[in-house]
Amino acid sequence: MEIRMAGVSKIFDPDIVALEDVYLNVKKGEFVYFVGHTGSGKTTLLRLINRELIPTSGQIMVGKYNLRKLRLGQLPYYRRQIGVVFQDFKLLPHLNAAENVAFVLEAIGVPKRQVEERVKAVLSRLDLWRRRFLYPEQMSGGEQQRLAIARAVVNMPSLLIADEPTGNLDMETAESIMEILFSINATGTTVLMATHNQYIVDAFRARVVELDRGRIARDEPKGEVELYGDL
Numbered sequence: 107m108e109i110r111m112a113g114v115s116k117i118f119d120p121d122i123v124a125l126e127d128v129y130l131n132v133k134k135g136e137f138v139y140f141v142g143h144t145g146s147g148k149t150t151l152l153r154l155i156n157r158e159l160i161p162t163s164g165q166i167m168v169g170k171y172n173l174r175k176l177r178l179g180q181l182p183y184y185r186r187q188i189g190v191v192f193q194d195f196k197l198l199p200h201l202n203a204a205e206n207v208a209f210v211l212e213a214i215g216v217p218k219r220q221v222e223e224r225v226k227a228v229l230s231r232l233d234l235w236r237r238r239f240l241y242p243e244q245m246s247g248g249e250q251q252r253l254a255i256a257r258a259v260v261n262m263p264s265l266l267i268a269d270e271p272t273g274n275l276d277m278e279t280a281e282s283i284m285e286i287l288f289s290i291n292a293t294g295t296t297v298l299m300a301t302h303n304q305y306i307v308d309a310f311r312a313r314v315v316e317l318d319r320g321r322i323a324r325d326e327p328k329g330e331v332e333l334y335g336d337l
């Protein structure tokens with residue numbers, strides 16, 4: 107989905123300026139990294155696009171949706187087009203791997219037979235089919251992250267939002283996660299990813315938007331930008 111942000115600011119009570127006057131256009135099918143110091147506004151920007159937050163001022167268009175005007179009743183339809191992956195996975199601990207993915211489809215009324223087919227397809231693609239009966243706590247960090255991605259993409263979203271998806275993973279596992287994200291992007295899904303990982307940004311080239319105290323400090327199509335923070 108195409109994203110257009112114009113003059114977007116987000117101020118948290120009482121006066122924490124998380125984003126200030128952000129103008130950003132992302133084309134359908136782009137892969138964009140969001141980088142910058144801790145507290146620079148990366149997560150806030152992603153949460154605004156996911157419509158978890160409403161901007162204090164400015165406009166956000168995602169596809170045909172004007173997020174400021176989106177009615178509560180439209181929110182589930184909007185969210186169905188978005189997959190979200192978090193650093194801490196947010197998997198459901200009492201459900202096994204297959205059930206964690208199936209849950210998403212059942213919640214939107216996909217028929218049982220189709221649920222089974224789609225769960226099998228996505229778990230196979232992410233090399234988790236043999237682990238389908240495991241519960242999250244029985245899985246390694248990399249497996250849990252792959253499961254979180256499986257859950258985010260099973261509904262074939264047009265937009266994938268990933269906040270530090272390689273955060274707690276070793277380098278090899280992080281690379282395999284990046285390969286998965288780029289292969290999803292290659293199918294036409296727009297991917298927005300917040301990261302501190304300089305190595306990943308250098309190794310997997312894409313557009314890099316750098317935030318600095320809530321403002322866009324740099325926007326580099328080829329991704330040549332110095333990062334900060336932990337590796």
Ligand SMILES: Nc1ncnc2c1ncn2[C@@H]1O[C@H](COP(=O)(O)OP(=O)(O)OP(=O)(O)O)[C@@H](O)[C@H]1O
Binds near residue numbers: 122143144
């Ligand atoms: N719900 C909230 N209430 C108050 N302040 C908030 C809230 N969410 C974020 N902030 C503040 O907004 C600023 C930007 O935070 P944000 O989480 O977007 O940064 P970030 O770039 O994602 O940081 P990190 O790299 O550490 O995840 C910070 O000063 C933060 O304290």
